[in-house]
Structures are given as C-alpha cells and as structure tokens.
Amino acid sequence: MNDSPQTDAEFVERIDEWLSHVWMVRAFLKHCEEAEEDDELRDVQRTLYDYMLALGGPLRGGDDAKYLKQAKKKLRKLREASELFQEIQPEISSHTNFQMAAQSLKIAVGQIGALIELRNKPAEKPADSG
Numbered sequence: 041m042n043d044s045p046q047t048d049a050e051f052v053e054r055i056d057e058w059l060s061h062v063w064m065v066r067a068f069l070k071h072c073e074e075a076e077e078d079d080e081l082r083d084v085q086r087t088l089y090d091y092m093l094a095l096g097g098p099l100r101g102g103d104d105a106k107y108l109k110q111a112k113k114k115l116r117k118l119r120e121a122s123e124l125f126q127e128i129q130p131e132i133s134s135h136t137n138f139q140m141a142a143q144s145l146k147i148a149v150g151q152i153g154a155l156i157e158l159r160n161k162p163a164e165k166p167a168d169s170g
Contacts, residue, residue: 044158048104051159055111056099058155061148062088062118065141069125074132080124081132087121088145090114112156122149 045051066088075081091114098107122145129142 052104052107055152055155058148058151061144065145068141080128084121084125091118
C-alpha cells in the first residue's frame with residue numbers, strides 16, 4: 041500500500057477510513073448514559089455527527105472536490121470537539137471505554153487533519169540546476 045495518497049479519490053478514501061473510527065466514538069457517546077446528563081458530551085457527539093453528515097452527500101455522489109472542501113472547512117470544529125472530549129473525559133468517567141474512546145478520537149482526528157494538510161500543501165518545485 042502506498043503510504044501517501046496522490047489523487048483526490050485516494051485522499052477521500054483515507055479520510056473516510058479514519059471517519060469510521062470517529063463514527064464508532066460518536067455511536068458510543070450517543071448511546072452512553074453519561075450523555076443524557078452532560079451537555080458538553082452531547083455537543084461533542086453532535087459535532088462529530090455534523091462533520092460526517094457534511095461529507096456524506098459528496099461521498100455518495102462521488103464528488104471528491106466537494107468532499108475535500110467540506111472536510112477542510114469543518115476541520116476546526118472537529119478538532120475542537122476532540123479537544124473538548126479530551127478535556128472533559130476524566131470528569132465524565134474514568135472507565136476504560138471512555139479512555140479508549142478519547143484516545144481513538146484524538147488519533148483519528150489527528151490523522152484526518154494530517155491528510156487534509158498534506159492534500160492542501162503546495163507542491164514542491166524542483167531545484168534549479170542552472
């Protein structure tokens with residue numbers, strides 16, 4: 041497997057792979073009892089859902105450019121939700137499920153961010169040999 045995606049379709053595929061992890065964290069948070077009592081935890085869960093909802097249409101429609109544009113546009117909110125979860129998780133529960141969910145979300149969001157940054161990085165120009 042090539043380590044670095046080259047085409048928009050490859051970037052979409054990689055981001056969507058990491059979003060499967062985000063989805064599992066979101067599902068865990070949505071259905072946990074603690075979410076019934078904690079507004080911030082519900083906000084995290086909703087933000088994760090909103091990010092994926094924004095990408096779902098372009099993914100199903102095969103519109104890689106729109107998918108990548110939306111992924112970049114909404115990345116800040118995704119990162120903020122992940123950071124908030126890292127912050128509040130110890131107060132909500134010290135159970136291993138919550139610790140692993142926080143770690144999984146942090147890693148997945150980090151990888152999504154790295155892919156988006158790599159995709160938007162200007163191409164390096166070859167050195168002038170003259």
